[in-house]
Amino acid sequence: MGSEKFEGLEEQLSKExxxxxxxxxxxxxxxxxxMYESSELTIAPSYQRKxxxxxxxxxxxxxxxxMGLPIPPIFVxxxxxFQWEVVDGLQRISTLILYLSNDPDSxxxxxxxxPFKLSELETLSQLNSFGYSDLPPSIQRYFxxxxxxxxxxxxxxDKSVRFDLFERLNSGAISLTPQEVRTAVYRGxxxxxxxxxxxxxxxxxxxxxxxxxxxxGTASExxxxxxxxxxxxxxxxxxxxxFLNDYMESGQKSFNYTQERRTFAAAMEFLSSTLDGQAFLxxxxxxxxxxxxxxxxxxxxxxxxxxxxxxxxxxDWLNDAELVSASTGGTNTRSMLRRxxxxxxxxxxxxxxxxxx
Numbered sequence: 001m002g003s004e005k006f007e008g009l010e011e012q013l014s015k016e017x018x019x020x021x022x023x024x025x026x027x028x029x030x031x032x033x034x035m036y037e038s039s040e041l042t043i044a045p046s047y048q049r050k051x052x053x054x055x056x057x058x059x060x061x062x063x064x065x066x067m068g069l070p071i072p073p074i075f076v077x078x079x080x081x082f083q084w085e086v087v088d089g090l091q092r093i094s095t096l097i098l099y100l101s102n103d104p105d106s107x108x109x110x111x112x113x114x115p116f117k118l119s120e121l122e123t124l125s126q127l128n129s130f131g132y133s134d135l136p137p138s139i140q141r142y143f144x145x146x147x148x149x150x151x152x153x154x155x156x157x158d159k160s161v162r163f164d165l166f167e168r169l170n171s172g173a174i175s176l177t178p179q180e181v182r183t184a185v186y187r188g189x190x191x192x193x194x195x196x197x198x199x200x201x202x203x204x205x206x207x208x209x210x211x212x213x214x215x216x217g218t219a220s221e222x223x224x225x226x227x228x229x230x231x232x233x234x235x236x237x238x239x240x241x242x243f244l245n246d247y248m249e250s251g252q253k254s255f256n257y258t259q260e261r262r263t264f265a266a267a268m269e270f271l272s273s274t275l276d277g278q279a280f281l282x283x284x285x286x287x288x289x290x291x292x293x294x295x296x297x298x299x300x301x302x303x304x305x306x307x308x309x310x311x312x313x314x315x316d317w318l319n320d321a322e323l324v325s326a327s328t329g330g331t332n333t334r335s336m337l338r339r340x341x342x343x344x345x346x347x348x349x350x351x352x353x354x355x356x357x
Contacts, residue, residue: 029144100132177218190251271302
């Protein structure tokens with residue numbers, strides 16, 4: 001009886017494991033730093049300037065390497081250029097770069113600083129106040145040869161597996177948003193296009209974000225949502241992350257950059273002019289309600305795509321009861337998405353939006 005509950009589990013497990021292809025190998029700390037200096041090992045753009053360790057914490061890590069203590073593996077993923085991108089281990093790799101590298105540019109890409117000097121060590125206290133270059137050559141060689149294990153997700157693993165790996169591993173001090181993970185995983189023209197549009201002056205004036213969300217990919221994700229919902233609503237089934245990842249895949253393969261850029265710019269200009277250049281805020285909100293904003297942007301974009309021109313409502317449309325109701329609470333359903341898009345379209349002069357269903 002109990003075994004019936006797990007019928008098909010082996011088949012499911014086998015299918016999922018086929019998507020994962022990893023290799024494990026040990027490298028000396030000197031070799032890892034050299035690989036970074038020669039761009040064989042890279043830190044994805046989303047990670048740049050996210051070094052968080054304080055000097056005492058970083059010093060204790062270096063001390064642990066000196067002492068030969070077990071260090072967790074560093075996880076990397078092979079990108080389209082066959083470089084290794086750091087998935088998990090940013091703080092460890094960055095600390096090694098700061099400590100060992102003689103290249104100022106390499107150190108500055110991690111943090112604006114000179115060579116790293118150890119501090120507040122109790123066990124190997126004689127290392128305090130000294131950097132790697134200060135050490136006797138024999139001690140330098142000893143440290144440089146200490147091994148660290150690297151687990152690599154190869155280029156055979158598909159992008160969905162890579163995204164999942166990034167999300168599962170990046171839950172510590174560097175915790176990335178889903179859009180930052182996409183920036184690291186889906187490299188190429190499409191992600192660069194989204195980031196360019198995230199800098200649109202009208203979008204920037206419309207979005208009033210919390211301080212923590214101003215540099216975490218939130219604006220880029222709004223651009224992605226604009227295109228994903230506008231063009232692919234029919235395939236939305238309630239899981240926003242998977243829906244956006246799927247659209248990232250399709251956007252990498254086929255996308256009309258010229259037309260879509262024009263539509264996006266026109267939609268942002270319409271919303272901004274309608275609000276007289278002010279932020280998109282309904283009554284009693286100090287932060288832009290993003291779900292409602294998305295609905296209005298997409299509705300305007302669809303009217304423009306259809307050859308029409310959205311009309312600025314004369315009513316208090318930001319506080320429209322139907323639009324607000326469909327944009328708050330449990331909004332990640334097909335029916336709620338359809339409701340708010342249709343209502344926004346009506347407010348902007350259309351009978352209803354086309355949901356593709």
